[in-house]
Amino acid sequence: MGNETNIARPDLIVILGPTASGKSALGIALAQRFNGEIVSADSRQVYRGLDIGTAKVTPEERSLVPHHLLDVVEPEEVYSVAQFQHEAIAAINAILHCGRQPLLVGGSPHYIQTVVDHFDIPTVAPQPELRAQLEARPLEDLLLQLEQLDPQSAASIDRQNPRRVIRALEVCLVTGKPFSQQRGISRPLYRCLLLGIQWPREILYQRIDSRIDERLQQGLVAEVQAQLEKGLTHERLDAFGLEYRFVSRWLRGEFASEAEMVQRLKYASHDFARRQLSWFRRDKSILWLDGPGDCIEQASTAVQAFLNQPEEISTS
Template sequence: MENETDVVRPDLVVVLGPTASGKSALGIALAQQFNGEIVSADSRQVYRGLDIGTAKVTPHERSLVPHHLLDVVDPGEVYSVAQFQREAIAVIDAILRREHLPLLVGGSPHYIQTVVDNFDIPTVEPQPELRARLESRPLEDLLRELEQLDPQSAVSVDRKNPRRVIRALEVCLVTGKPFSQQRRSARPLYRCLLLGIQWPREILYQRIDSRIDERLQQGLVAEVQEQLEKGLSHERLDSFGLEYRFVSRWLRGELASEAEMVQRLKYASHDFARRQLSWFRRDQRILWLDGEEGGLVARASTAVRAFLAHP
């Protein structure tokens, strides 16, 4: 019988961390040093036209090293975790065939885990009638039902994202089994080095606030208005994360002023970063690098070099 420890797997470097921690910059620096290519593990950057609100890398940054799985589908389309897993694995394998180093870079824990742990994701096709019924119910009711059917998913899911909550419920109701119990790890495909970037909490919050201010200066509101003009609904925009959710609510008059919108967006983003960190902290394999210390790139490079030297 094949010994699991004897299996030779190709190398994959993962750069992860909370929002505004500096993942993209570190990923680019490592890719430049180690002849690498970057695979985005961001659940929003797959959508075309959602550039400012998702902090998508710029055309200049893309010119420095190859980037993959950006701008995959239009915002009106649905892109599932299962689709990401299939396409990410295909891209990583192609990078390896070119004898380059693949770097999976992002902050979406589910996306990262599906690749690192090779999750066997439930193949439940979307159920339009069931989804329509669920979408007609208040989010609070959906969360209560999910807590009864699948307490583990109720904790790990983005509780403010109706699309994620509905998908977890959909799988539970169709299969009769908790969604969390159906996401099982298969044999890992890659030997992974997981590098996490961490900051003291107050400094991370400052970085988040500064980036929100920069996004607004870059035209975040205009980006949201453009998507609305193209026919995207406010409800759909809500599913694309906090930046789009709060700007959309302000534009439809649910918030009194732009100042209130910005302040509430910053507070919600702090909470989101805390939840990201709580999720990542469960994984003891992550090597955490302190962003406040000098020489972040040098320390990450040392870790990658040691990883590659000892297969």
């Protein structure tokens, strides 16, 4: 064995939690206090032009703290978890090289996990014929098959995102092994402090509902229409999460009124937040902050203690 296990790992602060919990604001506050820069861990904010529906930080907020991995690709392009892992690690290392503190901030569990746990992601090439066969089947059938072949992935995946479901099935069928069992873990690259923001359930739902109303007032429908006018398909919009999926369905006439669409979107967002929390709760290393309390002070105290306690290096 080499000496790599005797090298102290650099520190990475991770801020996570369900949608509308206040991750972005906390990330900016901590980055300002600890000479930091933020790497976004959001599977939708990598796309240019998807600003309102993804709650992307504003230009004014970006001027306060440098942000990385926002607006990386066009919406018609596919951006994989493997690409994110590669580019996030490169961004974190560049921040460290400049003598600043990296913060990984977001709510996409798979994105966060690939960096924190340093997953070896399965490299199965796309199978066009198999994908065409899978795409021709109803999503409900695909989910049923994924539940049989890989219950762990079926439980954690975005069940309304056909592209993710098809990819997980593709890997299972090509390799004969569950997708979730193929993500081996290498030695973590960073010593991580994981901070989660938690709220009483009813308050979180109120925050989600208020943010949906704000997004609609900010022009979410116009943002979706603009993407359609650029040639993006409704099917592609479905892959960008609940806001885009429900507005797209409304524009296609699937709801009796805008009010019905908004209410259905709010309920679906509550369910999404529950699934996010279920996923994060599995990780016992997360330090949960009290959302209604002074999150910034709680987090600052935890970060200071973390940075003041260097990693112990084994000399054996």
